[in-house]
Amino acid sequence: MSNLVSMNNMGIVVENLDKAIQFFEAIGLKLEGRMNVAGPWAGKVTGLGDQNVEIAMLVTPDGHSRLELSRFIEPEVISDHRMAPVNALGYLRVMFQVTEIDELVNHLIEQHGAELVGEIVQYENIYRLCYIRGVEGILVGLAEQLSK
Incomplete structure (x- = not known):
């Protein structure tokens, strides 16, 4: 239940x-x-x-x-975990579904100082996704759906 x-x-x-x-x-x-x-x-x-x-x-x-x-x-x-690697126990990240991932990532890098963690990758024919470190080093996932 x-x-x-x-x-x-x-x-x-x-x-x-x-x-x-x-x-x-x-x-x-x-x-x-x-x-x-x-x-x-x-x-x-x-x-x-x-x-x-x-x-x-x-x-x-x-x-x-x-x-x-x-x-x-x-x-x-009393503690700062913002720059912990993604495999740290208890680490938090948030992920958003977006459109035009390349355009958004470029905007966040150029206008807000974000950093691409690895690279934008494609998962099968379903998603293009990446992690970025945004303001204060917060880890944010972005995913663009390619097919329904």
């Missing part, structure tokens, strides 16, 4: 919220809202105690998926 209804969002902690928002908007997400989440009640969920976090919620064009970007004001960030 499963009680799962849907995935609400995926979260990424960032250092510079404005730059992270701009980067994910360049991929095609839309800023849905921005706010501070503070106080002991929030810390009860995270286990961090009294906290103050500025969050931004972005949504994909289809409206089904959300990405929550968080910038911790209190408590201070």
Whole structure:
């Protein structure tokens, strides 16, 4: 028996919220809202105690998926895993289905300082895909569907 209804969002902690928002908007997400989440009640969920976090919620064009970007004001960030290799335990990455992958990758490299991790590859006649390191070294997967 499963009680799962849907995935609400995926979260990424960032250092510079404005730059992270701009980067994910360049991929095609839309800023849905921005706010501070503070106080002991929030810390009860995270286990961090009294906290103050500025969050931004972005949504994909289809409206089904959300990405929550968080910038911790209190408590201070204690660890940095942004540049961990993709085979590190617990490592996180987010992947988006896109169109015109070559054009998007070039734009993200030229305008937002992204770096292509390996190369854009083709998986059978189904996808062209790649990993890029975006703003703050966040690993992002991009996949362009070739056939249905």
